[in-house]
Amino acid sequence: MHAWVVNPPVSGVHLEKVPDPAPGPDEVKVRVLECGLCGTDREIVAGRYGSPPPGRKGLVLGHENFGEVVEVGRSVQDLRVGDEVVATVRRGCGICRFCRTQRSDFCETGLFTERGIKGRDGYLAEFYVDRPEYLVRVPRPHRLSAVLLEPLSVAEKAVQQAKRILDRSELTPGCDAGRPRKALVVGTGAMGMLSALVLAAEGFEVTAMDPRGEKTSASTVLSGIGAKYRDGSPGLSVLGSERFDLVLEAAGSAALDFELTTLLAPNGCLLLLGLPGDIGKPFPLAGGEIVQRLVLQNQAIVGSVNANRRYFELGLRHLTAFRRRWGTVAEQLVSQRLPWTDFESVVTGRRPSGIKCVLTIGG
Ligand code: BGC
Numbered sequence: 001m002h003a004w005v006v007n008p009p010v011s012g013v014h015l016e017k018v019p020d021p022a023p024g025p026d027e028v029k030v031r032v033l034e035c036g037l038c039g040t041d042r043e044i045v046a047g048r049y050g051s052p053p054p055g056r057k058g059l060v061l062g063h064e065n066f067g068e069v070v071e072v073g074r075s076v077q078d079l080r081v082g083d084e085v086v087a088t089v090r091r092g093c094g095i096c097r098f099c100r101t102q103r104s105d106f107c108e109t110g111l112f113t114e115r116g117i118k119g120r121d122g123y124l125a126e127f128y129v130d131r132p133e134y135l136v137r138v139p140r141p142h143r144l145s146a147v148l149l150e151p152l153s154v155a156e157k158a159v160q161q162a163k164r165i166l167d168r169s170e171l172t173p174g175c176d177a178g179r180p181r182k183a184l185v186v187g188t189g190a191m192g193m194l195s196a197l198v199l200a201a202e203g204f205e206v207t208a209m210d211p212r213g214e215k216t217s218a219s220t221v222l223s224g225i226g227a228k229y230r231d232g233s234p235g236l237s238v239l240g241s242e243r244f245d246l247v248l249e250a251a252g253s254a255a256l257d258f259e260l261t262t263l264l265a266p267n268g269c270l271l272l273l274g275l276p277g278d279i280g281k282p283f284p285l286a287g288g289e290i291v292q293r294l295v296l297q298n299q300a301i302v303g304s305v306n307a308n309r310r311y312f313e314l315g316l317r318h319l320t321a322f323r324r325r326w327g328t329v330a331e332q333l334v335s336q337r338l339p340w341t342d343f344e345s346v347v348t349g350r351r352p353s354g355i356k357c358v359l360t361i362g363g
Contacts, residue, residue: 001017001018001019001020001021001125001126001127002015002016002017002018002125002126003015003016003018003060003061003121003124003125003126004016004060004061004062004124004125004340004343004344005018005058005059005060005061006044006045006050006058006059006061007052007057007058007059008044008047008049008050008051008052008059009047009048009050010047011045011046011047012045012047012348013045013061013343013344013347013348014344015341015343015344016058018058018060018125020126020127021127021128021129022129023071023072023073023129024073024129025073025074025075025076026073026075026076026131026132027073027076027129027130027131028069028071028072028073028076028079028129028130028131028132028135029069029070029071029072029127029128029129030067030068030069030070030085030087030127030128030129030130030135031067031068031070031126031127031362032062032065032066032067032123032124032125032126032127032128032361032362033066033067033068033084033360033361033362034065034066034067034146034147034337034358034359034360034361035062035064035065035066035123035124035147035340035358035359035361036064036065036147036148036150036151036190036356036357036358036359037064037343037346037347037356037357037358037359038063038064038151038190038191039189039252039274039275039277040063040117040275041061041062041063041116041347042347043275043277044059044061044117045061045347045348048279049117049275050117050118051118051119052119053113053119053120053121054119059116059121059122060116060121060122060123060124060125061116061122061124062116062122062123062124062125063089063114063115063116063117063122063123063150064123064147064148064150064151065086065087065122065123065147065150066084066085066086066138066143066146066147066149067084067085067086067087067123067128068082068083068084068085069081069082069083069084069085069135070127076132077132078132079132079135079137083137084137084138084140084143084146085135085136085137085138086135086136086138086146086147086149086150086312087115087123087128087130087134087135087136088134088135088136088150088153088307088308088309088312089114089115089116089117089150089306090104090105090107090112090113090114090115090306090308091104091112091113091114091115091120091134092104092107092112093107093109093110093111093112095109095111096108096109099112102133102308102309102310103308104306104308105157105305105306105307105308105311114306115128124340124343124359124361125361126361126362133309134309136149136309136312136313136316138316139316141320141323142316142319142320142323142330144328144331144334145319145330145331145333145334147334147358148190148194148330148333148334148356149312149315149316149319150307150312151190151191151194151356152194152198152315152318152319153307153311153312153314153315154191154273154304154305154306154307154311155191155194155195155198155273155315156198156307156311156314156315156318157304157306157307157308157311158195158248158271158273158304159195159198159199159202159248160311160314161271161302161304162246162248162269162271162302162304163202165269165300165302166181166245166246166267166268166269168267168298169267169298180203180204180205181203181204181205181245181246182204182205182207182242182243182244182245182246182265183199183204183205183206183207183244183245183246183247183248184206184207184208184209184239184242184244184246184247184248184263185199185206185207185208185209185248185250186208186209186211186232186247186248186249186250186251186256186260187208187209187210187211187249187250187251187252187274188208188209188210188214188216188218188222188229188355189250189251189355189356190333190355190356191250191273191274192208192210192218192248192250192251193208193218193221193222193333193355194330194333195248195250195273196208196222196225196227197225197318197322197326197329197330198318199246199248200225200226200227201318201321201322201325204246206222206225206226206227206228207227207228207229207230207239207242207244208222208227208228208229208230209229209230209231209232209238209239210229210230210231210232210233211232211233211251211253211256212232212233213231213232213233213234216335216354216355217332217335217354217355218355221329221332221333221355224326224329225325225326225329236259236260236262236263239263242263243263243264243265243268244263244264244265244268245265245267245268245269246268246269246271247260247263247264247268247269247270247271248271248273249270249271249272249273249274250273250274251274252274252275252276252277253274253276253277253278254276254278254279254283255278255281255283257270257272257274257276258285258290261290261293261294261299261301262293264293264297264299266297266298266299267297267298267299268297268299268300269299269300269301269302270299270300270301270302271302271303271304272301272302272303272304273303273304273305333355333356334355334356334358335354335355335356335357336354336356336357336358337358337359337360338357338358338359338360339359339360340359340360340361342359343359346359
């Protein structure tokens, strides 16, 4: 079969012939139908992130996935040929308390692997095999948005973390919520937009800001869900004196992240999701002022990565809720579907102007 292979930390990506995987008795074989392209893939192709499986040079890329079961090992009970599935990304270290309880997204040893990213082949291939515990069956009505389930799971986990942090100040008996929580989403790529959908569905009053002011359909999608859009290219001053209980960052700039602390309301939380593109570039920082504000206003900064199966399942429930409330809003986030043979030009070219670029594999 064919697969897109990288050789980290060497930059570049090649469509190569690799062995066709055969499922063991407790595994299923999946024909990949679609893969989403995200910032992490760009970082890996640029040679700045990712690692091959032990003893190998090459890594099959791809982690945002959707496929169809084509073969089932003899001891598999929960899946059948023809089922459509999305696979989770992280595989636990098998050692720490979190990995041993299906929460490898909180792995403590760092010895986890991630398919298509760290030490384990991914899904940008014609087929893959895996065990049913890592596969989430997707109901037919969601097949056009299924490829968004992996990034959606990351947004789901992040929002649940933030809610727990915000709850600190509101859990006193007799202290009611008073008003809806206000969230600012920074970044209107797929991660930002999926987070905006989750937050709006969870009752937050949502504003989403694109720090680069790119021309995408984000503003239309946001108005469709009752959220506000701000072109942030002139800087954070576009938000005036508005302050937010939650600032969710999905833009990938460390310099911007520290600036965002100025937008937090008292008791607020800054939630960081983006891998910084400006890593290794020093910048001046008013550290004392930032720390003083954080302390005096009970504010928190937290990072969130990956998601376990529970959040994929929550994502599916939310896809149903989004559809009921806002129609095909999730599908609208897929701005391009291209044949997977175009992958190299898309991943190495200028950032495509849409929200999510999806590669279709096979016919
Ligand atoms: C993936 C996550 C992964 C993270 C860090 C993201 O792009 O969606 O599953 O944990 O990269 O490698």
